Amino acid sequence: MEHKSSRRNFLAAAGLALPTVALASIGKAQQTPKLGPPSSGGFSYRVLGKTGLKVTSVGFGCMITSDQSVIERAADIGITYFDSARSYQNGNNERMVGAALKAKRNSITLSTKTGAKTKEEALKHIDTSLTELGTDHVDIWYLHGKGKPEELTDELLEAQQMAKKAGKTRFVGVSTHSGQPELFPAVIQKMPHFDVILTSYNFTMDPKMDEVIASAVKQGIGIVGMKVMAGGFRRAKPGDKQTEILKREGAMLAALKWVLKNKNVGTTIPSITDNEQLEENLKAMSVPFSDADQKILMAQLEYISPLYCRMCGSCSGQCPKGLPVSDMLRYVSYSEGYGQFQLARESFLSLAPEIRDVRCNDCVSCPIHCPNGVRVTERLQTAQELLA
Amino acid sequence: MKTGLVVVAVLISAGSAMAQMPPCTAVPGWTQRGEARRFDADNLFEYMDGNAEGYFLYHFVGMKGISCQSGDTTLNIDISEFEDTEFAYGMFTSTRDPRLATEKIGVTGQVTQRKGVFTKDKYYVEISANPEKDHSATLRAFLSIIEKNIQGRTTLPDAFGWFPTENLTPDSIRLVPESVLGLRLLKSGYIAQYQAGKAFLVRESSPEAAAQVFAKLRERFGQIAPAKIADEAFTANDKYLSGLCVFRKGNFVGGLANLPEGRSGVAETEKLAASVK
Numbered sequence: 001m002e003h004k005s006s007r008r009n010f011l012a013a014a015g016l017a018l019p020t021v022a023l024a025s026i027g028k029a030q031q032t033p034k035l036g037p038p039s040s041g042g043f044s045y046r047v048l049g050k051t052g053l054k055v056t057s058v059g060f061g062c063m064i065t066s067d068q069s070v071i072e073r074a075a076d077i078g079i080t081y082f083d084s085a086r087s088y089q090n091g092n093n094e095r096m097v098g099a100a101l102k103a104k105r106n107s108i109t110l111s112t113k114t115g116a117k118t119k120e121e122a123l124k125h126i127d128t129s130l131t132e133l134g135t136d137h138v139d140i141w142y143l144h145g146k147g148k149p150e151e152l153t154d155e156l157l158e159a160q161q162m163a164k165k166a167g168k169t170r171f172v173g174v175s176t177h178s179g180q181p182e183l184f185p186a187v188i189q190k191m192p193h194f195d196v197i198l199t200s201y202n203f204t205m206d207p208k209m210d211e212v213i214a215s216a217v218k219q220g221i222g223i224v225g226m227k228v229m230a231g232g233f234r235r236a237k238p239g240d241k242q243t244e245i246l247k248r249e250g251a252m253l254a255a256l257k258w259v260l261k262n263k264n265v266g267t268t269i270p271s272i273t274d275n276e277q278l279e280e281n282l283k284a285m286s287v288p289f290s291d292a293d294q295k296i297l298m299a300q301l302e303y304i305s306p307l308y309c310r311m312c313g314s315c316s317g318q319c320p321k322g323l324p325v326s327d328m329l330r331y332v333s334y335s336e337g338y339g340q341f342q343l344a345r346e347s348f349l350s351l352a353p354e355i356r357d358v359r360c361n362d363c364v365s366c367p368i369h370c371p372n373g374v375r376v377t378e379r380l381q382t383a384q385e386l387l388a
Numbered sequence: 389m390k391t392g393l394v395v396v397a398v399l400i401s402a403g404s405a406m407a408q409m410p411p412c413t414a415v416p417g418w419t420q421r422g423e424a425r426r427f428d429a430d431n432l433f434e435y436m437d438g439n440a441e442g443y444f445l446y447h448f449v450g451m452k453g454i455s456c457q458s459g460d461t462t463l464n465i466d467i468s469e470f471e472d473t474e475f476a477y478g479m480f481t482s483t484r485d486p487r488l489a490t491e492k493i494g495v496t497g498q499v500t501q502r503k504g505v506f507t508k509d510k511y512y513v514e515i516s517a518n519p520e521k522d523h524s525a526t527l528r529a530f531l532s533i534i535e536k537n538i539q540g541r542t543t544l545p546d547a548f549g550w551f552p553t554e555n556l557t558p559d560s561i562r563l564v565p566e567s568v569l570g571l572r573l574l575k576s577g578y579i580a581q582y583q584a585g586k587a588f589l590v591r592e593s594s595p596e597a598a599a600q601v602f603a604k605l606r607e608r609f610g611q612i613a614p615a616k617i618a619d620e621a622f623t624a625n626d627k628y629l630s631g632l633c634v635f636r637k638g639n640f641v642g643g644l645a646n647l648p649e650g651r652s653g654v655a656e657t658e659k660l661a662a663s664v665k
Contacts, residue, residue, distance in 0.1 A: 064441050067570035069628035076627075087439060090483045090503070121520060145437050177437045227438065271441055274567030341423050 042286030043078055048266040049222030051171045051195050053109050053139065055081040057260055058285050060278075061226065061269035062097045063088045071100035074278050075108055081224075083198075083269040084133070085113035085144055086125045091132055098133035105135055111198075111224075113144035113175055122159035126168050140196050141169035147179035149186030157193055171195035177227065184212045188219050200227035201265065203258045203297045210262060217264040225268040228259040251300065252277075254293035256284040301373075315376060318368045321358045324351070325368060325376060328383045341386075348387035359384055408467050408511065408537045412456035415529050421462065425453035445565045446479040447471035449510075456530075461517060465530060468512045473541050478563030480507040483514070490559055494535050495542055499524050504531045509540025547578045547589060552659045557581040564588075569629060569645055573604050582644070584651060585631070587660055589642040595619075602636040615654050618661040623652050633657040640664050 044057045059081030060074050071082065084097045094112060101108060112129045116122035126141060141163055143156055152174065160172040173196030176183050180199055187194050197216055201209060201223075213223055229252050252270070259268055272278050315325040331347045348356065360366065366377045412418040425435065428450045432440040435451075443451075453466035470476040477495060483505060484490065484498045491497055494508025504515045504527035513534050517523035548561055560581035568574035568588050577590030592598035602620060606612055609624035609632065618637035625631055631647030633654055642660055644653040 061438075063438060064445055064566075065570075066564055066567040070567075070570035073570075073628050089442060090485060092482065092486070124520075271438075273445075274570045274572045276567075276572040 042282065044260075044285045045080075046263070046266045047222075048109075048196060048224070049217065050220035051140075051222050053171075053222070055109050055267045056285065057265075057267055058256065058281050059083060059109075059224070059267045059269045061271040062093060064271050064273055065093075065096070066273050068096045068100035070272065070275055070278060071097060072103075073275060074272070075101055075104040077278075077282070079278075079282075080107070081109045081111070081267045081269065083111045083224075083226075085115075085142075086129050087113075087115050087144065091128070094129055094132035098135065102134050109139045110135065111140035111142060111173075111196075112138050113142040113198075115144040116156070116159070119155035119159040119162075122156055123162065126159075126163045130168060137167055138169050140171045140173050142173045142175045142196070142198055144175050146174050146176050146183060149182055152183075152186055152190060157190065160193070173198055173222075173224075175226070176200070180209060180212050184216050187221065188216060191219055191221075194221060196222040196224060196266075198224040198226055198269070201225040201259055201262075202228050203255055204301060210264075213262065213264050222266045223264055225259045225265045228268050228270050229255045250292075251296050253280050253284055253287075254289070254296040255300075256281060257287070257289040257293055258297060260284055261289050314371050315368050320367065321355075321363070323355060323358055323380060325380065327351075329374070329376070329379050331387060332379055332383045345387050348383060356388060408534060409452050409454060409465070410530075410533045410537055412454065412463075414533050415456075415526070418456045418458045418463070421455045421457040425451070425466070427451045427453075442482065443468065443479065446475040446482070446563075447565070448479075458526075460519065461523065461526070463515055463517050463523075463526070463530065465515045465534070466513070467534065468514070470510050470512065473507075473510050474545050474563055475565065476507045476510045476512045477545055478565055479512040480505060481562035484559075486559055493531055494538065495544060497531065497535075499527050499531070502527075504528065506531055506535060508535060508538045508542055511538050511540075513538075545578075546665075550589060550660070550663045550665070551578070551580040551587055552656070552663060554659075555583040557583070571605075571608070573601055573608070574641070577642075582656070585644045585647040585653060585656070587642070587644050587656075589640060589660070589664065592639045592641065595639050598636050598639045598641050601641050602634070605634055605641070615652075615657075617654065617658050618664075621654075621657070621661075623654065635661045637661050637664050 045054050046057050047054050056079050058079065060071065060079050060083065062071060062082055062084045065071055075082070082097060082101060084094045086094065088094070097110075101110065110133065112133065114122050114125040114129070116125050129138065130136060141160060143152070143160070146152060160169070163169045164172055173194055174183075174187060175198035177200045184197065187197060199213070201213065217223060256268060256270055259265055270281055272281060319325055328348070331344045360377055360380045368376045370376050409424070412420040427435050429444060429448055432443060432448065432451060447470055449469040449471060451466055451468045453464065456463045456465065468476075468479065470479060473495075480496065485500070488498060488500065491499065493506035494513075495506070497504065497506025501522045501524055502517045502520065504524070506513050513531065515527050515530055517527060545563070551561055557580075562579055563576070564579050565576050568577045568579065568590055574588070574590045577588055580587045590601070592601055606622055609626055612622040612624040615621040615623050615633065615635070617633075617635040619635070621633065621635035621643075623631070623633045629645045631649065631651060631653060632643060632645050633647065633652060633656075634641065634643035635657055642657075642664065644657050644660070647653045
């Protein structure tokens, strides 16, 4: 790995919390870029593992693009990696991407994904994808959104091999939003089947993620980063002052630049809505990550930290009453995050009775301090209120 | 206790969508599988990964879902609530297959072998069926029950009446929630496909705001030729949007884009401008 970046290092370098005044000044410093002619130069290229595909380090996630002209323009400018999926807008997205790229098909790398559960369904999906994309092959065909090793079933792998053999895809991969520490080893175990992993990767993730990525790269697997904006800044609540500042120009660029610091990442697919965002993202290839970027990301982390447990385990053994803190936070996330109340309650009820009976309200103070800023006591109380 | 309040707020926000959800048993032979689902903008991502971004674009408020089972067939029913009726309609237009016919379910809907969708008031309803086979009759049965449970607007957005019907591609009108024509300054508006080109219509908060947007557009496209349509208008050419004819009328900015070479689009744009109220 040429450059090892981690959230922990980044935090250390950035210092602690960023005062609101500083946030405001960051916001004011950002100027809305005027849309000029297509940028030239300043592109960086990387090779996507053993595929040998040379791609721009900033690619194009087409999922929420507002108009096909934005995709056409990106291809003209020189972006070489474009990503869609069978499920995006029930297939409407592939059709738009295909129409936008038909004149450039031979000079770009095109990927799509299938969320099929069976071989038959997957093989139907690739045929439909090719029709919608208006091409006889894609460059990478991913199994979409796998989070557990057991989801990499033999029949889906067989479908990928069949598609590869039939020339419908040049390379195959898997996309994943979670569970990377378990999934990556499983992918490696199935080598040489997989060529590429498309994975969530951003500044909010556990530093171990860098090691996980490095282990795959060592096996020749190409890495494509997604969710580089940490779920985007769209989750922001209207009227939230701090969030409004973070949404301004610069915050997303900072997040993208953070990802590109890791040279093990072959390319990235930030979702690009319009021409202005395209222009902004291009800067990530030529402008290095800076102290100002660190401050912006620090502010974003501060915003999401109170609720977002990264399962680092630092709180383990700290509760004087023996609560398995990270487990209980996970149970809350089953309910609030995944809508799986039943699973959350069953998990909670599997704890020992004396643990289930503990109430944080009974303690005068709590010694647990999350290094990532999660409001642990509140979250534990939520677990006790909701699940006991 | 702030967390508790947040949880209550989430429950309330999802409550209205919840009220529309019939039990699986509403259709004989079906039973609920697993717990009901409930999401808001903070956690929808956990349910559908990146696809959530597509919902956020349309100002998603909350979602309630259940899964129903009968034999080996499973239905996933999700009712999503959006900020207003137009965004709910926009969500529908982004997911329906524009090549297939729509049908009158709520405001409008579409049923295929494995998927049924419709929009009514500020709700967008989606039912998907597994495994692969023709489930359209079952989908229609559930959609009909859900549709009756939802009160509110059943008519298309007003903008529909403003797009001239001559040479209009059927069912092509859609809401673009951000960056119409890929331009951020055209924040949100309607697009309609015509035989020659694409019509667009953006409503600004005031005539002054629309005039500002119009001035920026004029600047954006550089070499323009003034035209006499409504309050102000111009024609221009752009490498990616081809021929353009843009007008402003009161607090609306609209026009035609992607016009073929040699076609000014002035006559068609005049008709569009004339129908805008």
